[in-house]
Amino acid sequence: xxxxxxxKAIGGIAVGxxxxxxxxxxxxxxxxxxxxxxxxxxxxxxxxPRPLAFDPATLDGLSEKLIRSHWENNYQGxxxxxxxxxxxxxxxxxxxxxxxxxxxxxxxxxxxxxxSVVLHELYFEQFGGAGVGTAQGALRDRLxxxxxxxxxxxxxxxxxxxxxxxxxxxxxLAWNRHTGSLHNYWAWDHTNGPADSAxxxxxxxxxxxxxxxxxxxxxxxVDAFMRNIDWKVAEARFKIAxx
Numbered sequence: 379x380x381x382x383x384x385x386k387a388i389g390g391i392a393v394g395x396x397x398x399x400x401x402x403x404x405x406x407x408x409x410x411x412x413x414x415x416x417x418x419x420x421x422x423x424x425x426x427p428r429p430l431a432f433d434p435a436t437l438d439g440l441s442e443k444l445i446r447s448h449w450e451n452n453y454q455g456x457x458x459x460x461x462x463x464x465x466x467x468x469x470x471x472x473x474x475x476x477x478x479x480x481x482x483x484x485x486x487x488x489x490x491x492x493x494s495v496v497l498h499e500l501y502f503e504q505f506g507g508a509g510v511g512t513a514q515g516a517l518r519d520r521l522x523x524x525x526x527x528x529x530x531x532x533x534x535x536x537x538x539x540x541x542x543x544x545x546x547x548x549x550x551l552a553w554n555r556h557t558g559s560l561h562n563y564w565a566w567d568h569t570n571g572p573a574d575s576a577x578x579x580x581x582x583x584x585x586x587x588x589x590x591x592x593x594x595x596x597x598x599x600v601d602a603f604m605r606n607i608d609w610k611v612a613e614a615r616f617k618i619a620x621x
Contacts, residue, residue, distance in 0.1 A: 439602030506608025
């Protein structure tokens with residue numbers, strides 16, 4: 379994915395594809411928010427895993443083993459799968475006899491894997507480790523206006539996340555451009571996404587995101603997630619969404 383895709387609003391995100399493990403990730407510095415987009419072909423099949431921008435050993439309540447497994451297996455598996463699907467779509471485009479039903483399967487998997495890559499990159503980018511501070515500035519103020527108080531927003535965000543516990547999906551705080559309002563959206567899988575909305579904060583509620591540390595105790599995972607948010611990242615996304 380391009381650098382801008384983890385900073386800009388991205389729309390919503392089966393063939394069984396294996397997710398292979400990769401080498402342990404290096405710690406990278408976050409790219410500048412204003413970095414320009416580089417044009418690429420529709421089916422470039424050249425997506426590269428984005429290194430973690432934090433030290434996973436510094437998180438409070440989320441183990442390094444969990445974060446590395448999630449990054450290496452689930453996220454990198456989707457990057458590899460997306461490249462594979464794009465390669466097959468590039469070939470199918472020139473085959474006038476390629477069956478429509480099979481092409482539809484590729485297109486659905488393209489949507490699914492694109493959503494997985496984008497949401498995972500947004501997810502890992504927003505971790506800052508213990509003691510990174512609380513929400514401040516325009517985003518906090520807007521959440522308080524929209525939900526009555528920041529605390530009311532947080533309670534609704536947690537409730538939305540727990541509505542996905544035991545299943546799969548993402549809890550997404552997003553700025554809806556169409557309505558001009560903030561919402562906590564319930565997304566059953568990588569293909570679900572609120573129309574014309576910019577993700578500001580994303581919480582992975584698939585069991586692979588927490589089972590290694592917490593088993594089925596999803597509420598404890600949500601607690602740990604909230605403690606480790608780098609709110610400066612969410613605030614920067616909000617500013618971009620409003621621009």
